[in-house]
Amino acid sequence: MRRAAEFVADSLRAAGLENVELIETEGHPLVYADWMHAPGKPTVLCYGHYDVQPPDPLDLWKTPPFEPTIRDGNLFARGSADDKGQMYIHVKAVEALMRTSGSLPVNVKFLVEGEEEIGGKSVAAYVAAHAAKLKADVALVSDTAMYAPGLPTLCVGLRGLVYTEVAMKGASRDLHSGLYGGAAPNPVFALIELLSQAKDAGGRILIPGFYDDVEDAGEVELESWKSLPFNEADFLNKEVGALALTGESEYSVLERVWSRPTLEVHGIAGGFTGAGAKTVIPAEATAKVSFRLAPNQDPDRIVASFRDFVAERTPAGCAAEMRVLSAGPACMVNPDHPAIRVAASAFEETFERETVFVRSGGSIPIVGDFATHLGIPTILMGFGLPDDGLHSPNEKFAVENFYKGIHTVAHFLEKYGEAS
Amino acid sequence: MRRAAEFVADSLRAAGLENVELIETEGHPLVYADWMHAPGKPTVLCYGHYDVQPPDPLDLWKTPPFEPTIRDGNLFARGSADDKGQMYIHVKAVEALMRTSGSLPVNVKFLVEGEEEIGGKSVAAYVAAHAAKLKADVALVSDTAMYAPGLPTLCVGLRGLVYTEVAMKGASRDLHSGLYGGAAPNPVFALIELLSQAKDAGGRILIPGFYDDVEDAGEVELESWKSLPFNEADFLNKEVGALALTGESEYSVLERVWSRPTLEVHGIAGGFTGAGAKTVIPAEATAKVSFRLAPNQDPDRIVASFRDFVAERTPAGCAAEMRVLSAGPACMVNPDHPAIRVAASAFEETFERETVFVRSGGSIPIVGDFATHLGIPTILMGFGLPDDGLHSPNEKFAVENFYKGIHTVAHFLEKYGEAS
Numbered sequence: 001m002r003r004a005a006e007f008v009a010d011s012l013r014a015a016g017l018e019n020v021e022l023i024e025t026e027g028h029p030l031v032y033a034d035w036m037h038a039p040g041k042p043t044v045l046c047y048g049h050y051d052v053q054p055p056d057p058l059d060l061w062k063t064p065p066f067e068p069t070i071r072d073g074n075l076f077a078r079g080s081a082d083d084k085g086q087m088y089i090h091v092k093a094v095e096a097l098m099r100t101s102g103s104l105p106v107n108v109k110f111l112v113e114g115e116e117e118i119g120g121k122s123v124a125a126y127v128a129a130h131a132a133k134l135k136a137d138v139a140l141v142s143d144t145a146m147y148a149p150g151l152p153t154l155c156v157g158l159r160g161l162v163y164t165e166v167a168m169k170g171a172s173r174d175l176h177s178g179l180y181g182g183a184a185p186n187p188v189f190a191l192i193e194l195l196s197q198a199k200d201a202g203g204r205i206l207i208p209g210f211y212d213d214v215e216d217a218g219e220v221e222l223e224s225w226k227s228l229p230f231n232e233a234d235f236l237n238k239e240v241g242a243l244a245l246t247g248e249s250e251y252s253v254l255e256r257v258w259s260r261p262t263l264e265v266h267g268i269a270g271g272f273t274g275a276g277a278k279t280v281i282p283a284e285a286t287a288k289v290s291f292r293l294a295p296n297q298d299p300d301r302i303v304a305s306f307r308d309f310v311a312e313r314t315p316a317g318c319a320a321e322m323r324v325l326s327a328g329p330a331c332m333v334n335p336d337h338p339a340i341r342v343a344a345s346a347f348e349e350t351f352e353r354e355t356v357f358v359r360s361g362g363s364i365p366i367v368g369d370f371a372t373h374l375g376i377p378t379i380l381m382g383f384g385l386p387d388d389g390l391h392s393p394n395e396k397f398a399v400e401n402f403y404k405g406i407h408t409v410a411h412f413l414e415k416y417g418e419a420s
Numbered sequence: 421m422r423r424a425a426e427f428v429a430d431s432l433r434a435a436g437l438e439n440v441e442l443i444e445t446e447g448h449p450l451v452y453a454d455w456m457h458a459p460g461k462p463t464v465l466c467y468g469h470y471d472v473q474p475p476d477p478l479d480l481w482k483t484p485p486f487e488p489t490i491r492d493g494n495l496f497a498r499g500s501a502d503d504k505g506q507m508y509i510h511v512k513a514v515e516a517l518m519r520t521s522g523s524l525p526v527n528v529k530f531l532v533e534g535e536e537e538i539g540g541k542s543v544a545a546y547v548a549a550h551a552a553k554l555k556a557d558v559a560l561v562s563d564t565a566m567y568a569p570g571l572p573t574l575c576v577g578l579r580g581l582v583y584t585e586v587a588m589k590g591a592s593r594d595l596h597s598g599l600y601g602g603a604a605p606n607p608v609f610a611l612i613e614l615l616s617q618a619k620d621a622g623g624r625i626l627i628p629g630f631y632d633d634v635e636d637a638g639e640v641e642l643e644s645w646k647s648l649p650f651n652e653a654d655f656l657n658k659e660v661g662a663l664a665l666t667g668e669s670e671y672s673v674l675e676r677v678w679s680r681p682t683l684e685v686h687g688i689a690g691g692f693t694g695a696g697a698k699t700v701i702p703a704e705a706t707a708k709v710s711f712r713l714a715p716n717q718d719p720d721r722i723v724a725s726f727r728d729f730v731a732e733r734t735p736a737g738c739a740a741e742m743r744v745l746s747a748g749p750a751c752m753v754n755p756d757h758p759a760i761r762v763a764a765s766a767f768e769e770t771f772e773r774e775t776v777f778v779r780s781g782g783s784i785p786i787v788g789d790f791a792t793h794l795g796i797p798t799i800l801m802g803f804g805l806p807d808d809g810l811h812s813p814n815e816k817f818a819v820e821n822f823y824k825g826i827h828t829v830a831h832f833l834e835k836y837g838e839a840s
Binding site for chain 2: 053054060117118119159161163170171172173175176177178179180181182183184185186188189191192193195196197199201203235239240241242243244245246247248253256257260262264265266267268269270271272273276277278279280281282285286287288290292315316317318319325326360361362363386389390391392393
C-alpha cells in the first residue's frame, strides 16, 4: 500500500504538481498535491484511489492480476479500471498541460486515498477536518464507466451504502448432529431464517420503515433513460450471464440498479464446508449484508431499522450481533451546474457524441463528503466500460479510453479555465 | 494402521480364535477370526473398529494421546473408548472363556475394521459380498455409551442419515453489487430463500411428504424414557451451552434427539467472508444439508422429495444442483428379541441394576449393513460413559467399565448358549 502511495506521489511530482505529501492516517496514507498559480480561476479537486479489491479467486485470472497485460486493446490488471488506471488519467492530463504550456488553466488540488475499497474512513475524516486546505469549486472523480463504448457519460447520481456483518452464535462448541440434532440451536439455519425474512421473492425489502424516505427518480430523468442504448436481453446474457433478471418487476431494470434501494448478502460462512460430509452443528455463522440506498434515505435510520430487525427476529436459542462496517447516503448532482455543463461539452468534443447523464448504482462515499464538508459538487467523469469486470477476475481497462480520458480531462480543465 | 490391525489379529489368535486373517481392502485391512465348535448353538458376530479420530488439537491433551495413562480410575488415550478399548473387551471376554473352560458356549465370529471414522466403505462392501462367510444369528457391537455411570444400557434404535450438498449458481461471474444489485440474481440469498422454506421456526420440516412414513416411538418406549435420569437444564447448560433448546416443542427433548427426524445445515459457504467489506454478488454458494431419519422413513424417498423441493423452490434466475453424499435408513432392534433379552439380563447381573433401553440419534451404518445383508439384529452393548470425550482431547474410558464389560460380554455368551 505504501509503495502504491509513493508511486502516486512521485507521479504527481513528475507531473509538475507542488506541495506533494503523504499524509499519515490510522490506515493507509493519503496523497496530497496542488498547483495554485491561476489567480482568479476556479480550483478543481481531483480525487482517486490507489487501493484495489482483493484479486481472488486467483485461478480465474488469465494473466496474473498484478502483471498488467495488454490483449485486444485492453489492459488486464486488478485496478486497471477501478481505480488506478482512471486516477492516473488525471495525473497524465495535468502533466500534459504542464509540459505543453508550462502552467495550468485552473488551480488544481489532488487528493488520492488508499482505503476506498474498505470504507474510506481516513479520507472522510481528513476531508471533514481540513475543509480550508481542500477548498475548491468542484471535485473531479474518474471512478465510473461510460454508458457504452464511445458514449460520453456523466454520472449525476449514486446510491448510498450501508454495509454490515451479522454474526450468529448457538452452542458454546461444535456439536455432533446425531447426538444433539433436533434440540440444539443451529446458527447457520438461524441466520438463514433471519435473513430470509428481510427480503421477499419479488425483491421487496421487508424491514419495517425501510422505504419511508425513498425518493424515486422523476419523470424527466426516467424519460431520458429511455433514450439510452439499453438492451435488457444483452444486459442479462452478456453482462450478468444468469438464467433471468430478478428484483422489483414493477420498476425498470435501470431503476432497479440505479435508483432503487437493495439488500444483498455478499458472503456467508459457517460450519463444515470442505469436501465430503461432517455431521456437525456449528457453534457460529456469519454473513455480510449490505443495503444500497436511494436518494433521501438516511443511513443511520436504515442501520437502526436493521439493528431492530435483527434483534427482534433472531431465532430462539441463538444470539446475533450486528456490526456496521460503513454507512453513507446517496448523492445527487445537478446537471445544470456550470462545471458539469463544461465537463459535458469537453467530453462531447473528444468523443464526438452528445454526452448522456446517467446514474450509478454504486456508492462513492467521497462524493457525499465533498458535498457535506466542502459544499461542492462532484463531476463523475468515468472512462471505464460496463464490461470492465470491476472487483472480478480479469478486470480490464480499454487502452483507447485511457488516452481519450487524458485528452478529455485536459480539455475540461482548459475550457473550465476559459469559461471562468 | 497395519500395526493396529496386526495387533488385533495377534490378540484374537492369543485368545484362542481360529482362521485369523487380515483381509486386504482398497483402504485399511479388515481383521477376521472365528471359533465354530459349538454345534447347535447360535453364532455371535463381534464387530469393532481399530481406527480412531485424529488426536488434534494436541496441546489440549494432559497426557499424550498415544501413551495410555490411568488417572482417577480412567484410562486416558485416543481410542480408549472409541473403539479400541471397547473392541478389546470382546477379545478378552472370549479369551477368559477359552482359558477357563477350553471352549466357547456359542459359535463366534469377529470382524474388526479400520475405516469406521472415515465412512466404513471397505467393511460395507465386504459384508455385502460375503454374507455366507459372515452368517450369524446376532451381531454384538460395543461402540456406544451407557446412559449414566453404573446404568446398564442397550441401544435399540439409531436414526438414519441422508447427507446432501446443495450448490446454487447465479451469474456466470462475481458481480459488483453497486452495478448489478437490484436486478442480478444472488445465489447466496437464493440459497437462504430456498433453505428457509425447508423448515419452520418450530423445527417442523416443510418438504412435502417428509413425515409420511415416520414411525414415532410407542407409548411403552416413551414411558420407559421418562424413568431415565435426564435433566433438561443440565442438558442445555452443561452439554449444549446455548441460550435455549430448540426444535419441535410438542415432543420431549429425548424424542427430538433420538426418534424424530431432523434437517440440519452443517455448513454454508459463498461469496466474500474475509475481514472487512467486499461489495460482490457472488456467482455461487453451497450448503451441506442433512436429514436424520426416523424409523420407517425411506432414504431414497427422502432424497427424491428433497430433490423435487430444491427443483421447485429454486428462486428465479438461479440454478441449483443437489448431490447425495450418503443415504441410510434408521435401524431398530426389537427389545423382545431373545438375544437382546439375554444381553439385558447379563448386563443387569454384572452391574446389579435394571437395564434401560435407549436410542441414539446418531447413525452406525454397519448396523444397517448387518440388517440388510445378513438379516440379523445388532446388540448395541456399550460400556462408554457420556463424558468420555469421544473425538475430543483427553478421551478416556473408565477402567471399571473395561473389566465389568469383559464380565458382561462373557456372561452374555454363556447365557445365550444356555438359552439356545
